[in-house]
Amino acid sequence: MFDNAPCGYVTLLANGRIARVNRTLIGWTGHTSDQMIGKPFSGFLNMAGRIYYETHIAPLLRMQGFFDGFAIDMVTASGEHLQMIASATDGRDAGGKTLFTRIALIKAVDRRLYERGLLEARDTAAMGLARERENSELREQFIAVLGHDLRNPLASISAGARILGRDATTEKQHQILAMLETTVMRMAGLIDNVLDFARGRLGGGIILDRNANAPVEQMLHQVIDELRLSSPGRQIEVEYAIDAPVNCDRIRIGQLVSNLVGNALSHGATNEPVRVRAVTEDGLFKLSVANGGEPIPEAAMEKLFEPFFRGEVRASRQGLGLGLHIASQIAKAHEGSLTVTSTAEETRFTFVMPLR
Structure with missing residues (x-):
């Protein structure tokens, strides 16, 4: 079993010289048994392997009694390098003194080529x-x-x-x-x-110019009036109950409202009004935009705020699919949130942010 094992076996004396070597390793290396027995095991390694073995492997073997899975290159009789993966175990007496070392070796040519290929592939991917x-x-x-x-x-x-x-x-x-x-x-x-x-x-994010002094209602009126002008025949109902300063970027909030109301006008029922409500309560500024019409499909709800997502829309209503994404980013920039609920009765987008 020792001689015909599918891996190489070497037994070393306490001084590191080879006491026994099996036929498998002899066949791989091309050395004879006489050429190897009595010689230092490190003498059959290439220069890098010899240094690694003598300065790293051998000291750790003495300290812990084993070393698993280390890579070394043995030099064959013809001078070629044979790549190996080895594991070593010390045999010790009752006092802990090393009597011998067993080393098992397997060929690692394919494995080393595979590892090298992985490294090259990683570099190429990077x-x-x-x-x-x-x-x-x-x-x-x-x-x-x-x-x-x-x-x-x-x-x-x-x-x-x-x-x-x-x-x-x-x-x-x-x-x-x-x-x-x-x-x-x-x-x-x-x-x-x-x-x-x-x-x-590009990493710049949404830039805010916050101001708690200017009234929000004026900005909301302006945005709603512009949207009424662009959608004649459509009804937009507004309700404001803002009795506290709102520390926000009014231009950005106007952009958010424009995107939400524009979305409601495009996708909502044409025979029902778009309802805009803005209030301050419990230390929060809450703004909602609601419309009637068919509910948003469940599959579309998960991607609604992703860029370039438009769902199934008529050709006349197609855009870039950035409006809701930008609105959600404006909400986040204000340390707030933009959520949506959609039922057979109404679809409602709700923006909530702290007043300060």
Whole structure:
């Protein structure tokens, strides 16, 4: 069993010299039994293995009596290196003195190649990940720059529409100018969402300019009036009970309300009003937007605040799918939360944040 074992066996004397070696190891190395017996085991290792064995393995064997799973390279009779995985155990007398050491060795060529392949694959994956991150950052920077540059021509269109509005005389002219202003407002919202999303992905996050002094109602009125203008024929009901200062970024809260109400107008029942309610109570600012219509499917609820998620919408209502995501990020920036409930009676988004 010793000679024909599927692994190499070596027995060393207390002085580290080989006392016995099995046929399996002799066959692997090409050395004869006479060439190995009586010689130091470390003499059959390559230089790195010899240093490692004598400075690390042998001292630990003396200290703890065993050493499992160490890698060494043996030198064959032809001078080639044979990669091995070895485990060693000391045999000791009653007083703890080492009498001999048994070493079991198995070939590790395939395993070492596999490990080397794993390391190379890891390095390749790390390089690929670094390149992908760089490309992703460049893409997001491009989106941010593009979104920023789009503001200039959009501002020119808006200014031109206002100038033309001074000379408009017919009902058709006023309708066309109102359509232009609505389109400009919608495009500005889309650009804001793109910029906020790109900034968030680049690590900047949502930037706030909080102010507890300015009234919130004025901002809410302005946003709701703009949305009424862009959705003629739709009813938006509002209810305010704000009797305490709200320390928030009014522009960002206006953006949140615009996204939520715009979403309700797009997906809610056209024959039912969109209901907006804002109150201060129990040290919190609470704002909800509710609409009637079909409930949101359960599968869609899980992804509702993810970027670019739009669910199943009609072609005329498609957008970038960033509105609810940006709204949720604005809520988080205010140390608040944005939640949703959806039933057959109504779908309601609720934003809650501390007053201070």
